[in-house]
Amino acid sequence: MIDKTAVFKLGYGLFVLTAKNGEKDNGCIINTAMQVADSPVKIAISVNKKNFTHDMIKQSGEFNLSVLTEDVPFFVFQHYGFKSGRDTDKIIGDSMPRTENGIVYLPDYTNAVISCKVTEEVDCVSHTMFIAEITESKVLSDKKSVTYQYYFDNIKPKPEKPKKKGFVCKVCGYVYEGDELPDDFICPICKHTAADFEPIE
Numbered sequence: 001m002i003d004k005t006a007v008f009k010l011g012y013g014l015f016v017l018t019a020k021n022g023e024k025d026n027g028c029i030i031n032t033a034m035q036v037a038d039s040p041v042k043i044a045i046s047v048n049k050k051n052f053t054h055d056m057i058k059q060s061g062e063f064n065l066s067v068l069t070e071d072v073p074f075f076v077f078q079h080y081g082f083k084s085g086r087d088t089d090k091i092i093g094d095s096m097p098r099t100e101n102g103i104v105y106l107p108d109y110t111n112a113v114i115s116c117k118v119t120e121e122v123d124c125v126s127h128t129m130f131i132a133e134i135t136e137s138k139v140l141s142d143k144k145s146v147t148y149q150y151y152f153d154n155i156k157p158k159p160e161k162p163k164k165k166g167f168v169c170k171v172c173g174y175v176y177e178g179d180e181l182p183d184d185f186i187c188p189i190c191k192h193t194a195a196d197f198e199p200i201e
Contacts (some may be wrong), residue, residue: 012148016066016080016106017045018091019056025104026085028053029077031148033065041134043116045126052085057130061118064103069143072109074155100136111141167197175200 030168045065045184047054054175057063057154068076109111116132144154146155157172172190176197 012067012153014146014148015045015070016068016076017053018046018064018066018104018106019053019060019062020058020101020103021060023093024056026053026056027080027090027106028075028085030036036131042119042131043134044129044131045115046124046129048127048173051079054128057118058121058128062101062103063116063118063130063132064099064101064105064108065114065116066106066147067112067114069104069109069111069141070150070154071143072146072155074119074157076106076109076150077151092113108141111138111143111145112137115137167194168200171198183201 012031013033015033016027017030018025020026028047030045030047034044036042036044043065043073045063047057055061060146070195072101083090091104097107099113099115101115103115110142114134115136116130117135118130118132120131122129122131144182162176165179166175167181168175168189169187171191172187172192174183174187174189181194181197183194185197186192187196
């Protein structure tokens with residue numbers, strides 16, 4: 001048996017991955033990036049093949065990785081993670097800075113940017129792992145990097161629980177769940193009648 005939630009216990013970060021192909025800029029959210037060598041310094045990232053950014057990196061062989069921090073607001077994930085660059089312009093105007101490779105990066109809610117040139121690709125069926133040599137990197141702040149767990153616990157909005165329909169006893173607080181309270185209902189806790197119940201707002 002494979003419990004897929006077990007891999008959530010691994011220490012993932014969250015990153016904005018940006019690429020450029022011709023005049024087109026794009027970016028997406030990824031959660032897999034790690035250093036794999038130190039001479040020369042190389043990192044590996046894993047990108048879903050369905051992402052437009054994936055195709056751009058395949059064609060251009062370069063990318064930037066913006067390391068997100070714990071103060072990153074949810075709208076960053078909405079913008080880069082819930083839309084496709086195939087039909088949405090994710091890079092608006094000339095407001096975003098670029099590194100020496102000409103690719104934009106996210107200057108806010110980021111503690112570092114790393115520019116890379118792809119040296120190897122590994123086909124992982126649903127994803128491609130790009131192994132790349134770092135060509136430029138800089139620290140932007142000393143704020144803590146956000147983890148996948150921190151995102152789920154503190155950034156991603158919690159779904160609203162559906163409101164239960166029912167009636168509450170004004171005497172003891174017992175809750176009867178249902179659309180209608182029977183006229184002859186007796187509270188099992190305090191033994192009061194239906195007259196002492198009121199609808200849950």
